[in-house]
Amino acid sequence: MGGDIVVNPINAGDTAWILVCCSLVLLMTPALALFYGGMVRRKNVLSTLTLSYIFMALIGVQWVVYGYSLAFGSDIKGLIGGLNFVGFTGVDALPNGNYSKTIPHGLFAAFQMMFAVITPALITGAFVERVKFKSFLLFSLLWATLVYDPLCHWVWGQGGWLKEMGVLDFAGGTVVHIAAGFSALAFALVIGPRKGYGKSPMEPNNIPLTVLGAGLLWVGWFGFNAGSALAANGIAVNALLTTNTSAATAGLVWMLLSWLDGRPSTLGIATGMVVGLAAVTPASGYVTPLAAMVIGGVAAPLSYYTMRFRDRRKLDESLDVWACHGISSSWGMVATGLFATMAVNSNGTNGLFFGNPGQIGVQLFAVMVTIIYCFGVTYVLAKLLSWSIGLRVTVMEEEVGLDISSHGERSYS
């Protein structure tokens, strides 16, 4: 008899779908740049766009050199990945038993790269219009290395300690949104408000850019959530449906809240949609579309009134990363513990409403760990940079605007 029967386990459908999803998630970073770029003043548009765009370059290199290995390399005590994938060594065209059973390992690594790119870009909403570019670059590299890569390992890496505890986080409620939201809060506390914040109005320069960004984010989020199934299957379809339903519900509820305060604001509706997307992210592959409606419907007022609270406290977390991502996705993590059902995803577990009250505790624990770790490390990093090389541009540079003072360009002439 001949040799072993070799079955190529790579599935063309899965591979094609994740290639598309990888591109969709990549699109979210430019979309975020537009979303943020529209909300700042006209003298800081290019600066704000750059703060997001630069991550496609910065993490595009960091991830290949060592980021992926720290996140997904051989587990070291549940805390961090080893160095076996440094330089993408062994990240090849074959499937990987731990992460990508039916797609090439390199595709899994590329898909994950896009998450690593957008997560620190989300934080930039906290410190736009005043951050010193050099300090921002250094902070970002340190944050990716000390916060994102370990946290990603804890939740998604083989042997990661939170994963071993049975935490359900389908597409990055903890790793992406809570991490970004609470890091944004910590950074904003350290860097302080923009000059004139609370005294003179800081009007968005171009709401159409923001609305376009929100729309592209929604499209990209299909790749983010449905792609996290890592296969072209029913779980991916369910994730796409829950994602859409939550965004739709949150958009409607936000519109009503805005209407109660005067008029149905365009910026408000677009914001509500993004909040619904962030909220459903951890739950998307585990819950039904009806549960997603509750998730989006509750996320909207939670985030809306968090914004109002932040504004009343005169805390200049400028573009509300904490409210939009941190708070709504914390709720999403808890909601996963309520609504998760193995009828949707047999690889998951049941939540409280399906007879497993213990899952709530696991979810809450993961939320708390993520908040404490991300807030704490970010606060310390920001303080250290503030004491050493300084976090802010000078008052004069801030008044001139960062487009001219940091980049020597202007958006409109």
Place this chain on the structure above:
Amino acid sequence: MLKKIEAIIREDKVNDVKDALEKIGIVGLNMFEIRGHGRQGGIQLLGRAGTYQVNMLTKIQINIVLSDRNLEETIQTILDSAYTGEPGDGLLFVYPVEEVIRVRTRERGQDAVMYPGDIDERKGRAKVGH
């Protein structure tokens, strides 16, 4: 004697005022978009979550240089066409003008602000020297 009217009016009344001025024969004018506020101190706009106060609003400033004798009629026309009765209707300022010189013809004074079909021609007023 030449006068200048600076009329600060609502952005949304620009076309009404322009049409009304054209009707009485005010041919030459220019305008800027300006930002400012008066007694009521701005308006509230909707933000992401709730409202915020905007105190510098876009207004239009129309500039007209004209003969003294056409002043009152022009002022009345602007007052009528710019009026809504709500706060924010604007203000008119009137100044004396020292000199006007048309670049192409080097005409000076009143001659420099006369146009074919303008308010004077319609009224059959004679061109007067200065």
